[in-house]
Amino acid sequence: SVKNSGKNGYKYFNYSMMEHQITKSNIEFVLRDAIENDGFKIVYQPQINVRNGEIAGYEALLRLRDFDFSPAEFIDIAEKNGMIIKIGRIVTEKVIEQLNQWKEKGLEIKPVAINFSANQLHDYGYISFVESLLEKYHLDARYIEIEITENIFLENKQVTLAFLKNLKQMGIKIAIDDFGTGYSSLNYLTFLPVDIVKLDRSLNLKFLEMNNVKVMNSLISLVHSLGLVVIAEGIETLEQVKKLDEAYCDYIQGYYFSKPIEANQIIAINSKIYDLY
Numbered sequence: 001s002v003k004n005s006g007k008n009g010y011k012y013f014n015y016s017m018m019e020h021q022i023t024k025s026n027i028e029f030v031l032r033d034a035i036e037n038d039g040f041k042i043v044y045q046p047q048i049n050v051r052n053g054e055i056a057g058y059e060a061l062l063r064l065r066d067f068d069f070s071p072a073e074f075i076d077i078a079e080k081n082g083m084i085i086k087i088g089r090i091v092t093e094k095v096i097e098q099l100n101q102w103k104e105k106g107l108e109i110k111p112v113a114i115n116f117s118a119n120q121l122h123d124y125g126y127i128s129f130v131e132s133l134l135e136k137y138h139l140d141a142r143y144i145e146i147e148i149t150e151n152i153f154l155e156n157k158q159v160t161l162a163f164l165k166n167l168k169q170m171g172i173k174i175a176i177d178d179f180g181t182g183y184s185s186l187n188y189l190t191f192l193p194v195d196i197v198k199l200d201r202s203l204n205l206k207f208l209e210m211n212n213v214k215v216m217n218s219l220i221s222l223v224h225s226l227g228l229v230v231i232a233e234g235i236e237t238l239e240q241v242k243k244l245d246e247a248y249c250d251y252i253q254g255y256y257f258s259k260p261i262e263a264n265q266i267i268a269i270n271s272k273i274y275d276l277y
């Protein structure tokens, strides 16, 4: 009947699919516009040194100035349509310019970690782009860290390794982001030039809140035995902080201490000593 075929029709053209398409093309439009008209900004989330409560550094997180779309909604799209190459350079440039501004204001500058998509491995000029920006502002490479995720190892191994080695040679530290969520082989930690392991929020939830602290302790000591340092991500509760402290975690990042904040607010908190508990 007409009614049934209508119903079938809706299966192929239902509202939520259409909405999804509209949202996606809206996001693409917004991203294209943001690339051309300086529509991006960076917020910074402190990483707290568990030993002394000082801010050891920050993670740079991308935001749209005029829209509420979160990176979870738009990074994926930008990776698929290739815009991530330009966006990655915009983020890098903004962070380095920001470091320079902080320096000029007399702030004690601390390292900032930049998220790097696997797709950006195809940006062959990226490393010299970073190099020339650091030179332009007379900034040491140790103020920049690059966060990669485990899925970068699905890319060409030679290309990945060469890229990471080049960064390392410049003095840039490399962090494995979202550790525990992906291609979970500990093997690569032994041969890749990685400095920092960031334990993912989901892993922290699993091993800290289920009273399964032994696993967390062993994981952290394993990372330490490889000569790497550990940052726990997405930490929201006192309980988690205590357990991470007991497990000798090095740094903690999460809402418990601070949400990501605007660059101009960093000045007020940069030398703050946080009480762990």
Ligand code: C2E
Pocket (backbone or CB within 6 Å): 045, 060, 061, 062, 070, 071, 072, 075, 088, 091, 115, 116, 117, 147, 177, 178, 201, 233, 234, 235, 236, 253, 254, 255, 256, 260
């Ligand atoms: P990520 O790199 O793992 O960043 C951590 C995410 O967790 C951030 O989300 C941060 O705001 C959030 N977060 C921090 N503390 C807590 C907490 O205590 N609880 C909870 N529930 N969340 C917390 P955000 O800023 O929405 O970014 C999401 C993801 O988007 C990032 O995950 C990263 O993969 C990607 N991303 C963000 N900025 C960039 C960028 O500039 N370039 C690239 N390629 N990816 C980016």
Ligand code: MG
Pocket (backbone or CB within 6 Å): 059, 115, 147, 177
């Ligand atoms: Mg990250």
Ligand code: MG
Pocket (backbone or CB within 6 Å): 177, 178, 179, 198, 200, 233
């Ligand atoms: Mg992460």
Ligand code: MG
Pocket (backbone or CB within 6 Å): 177, 178
């Ligand atoms: Mg992530």
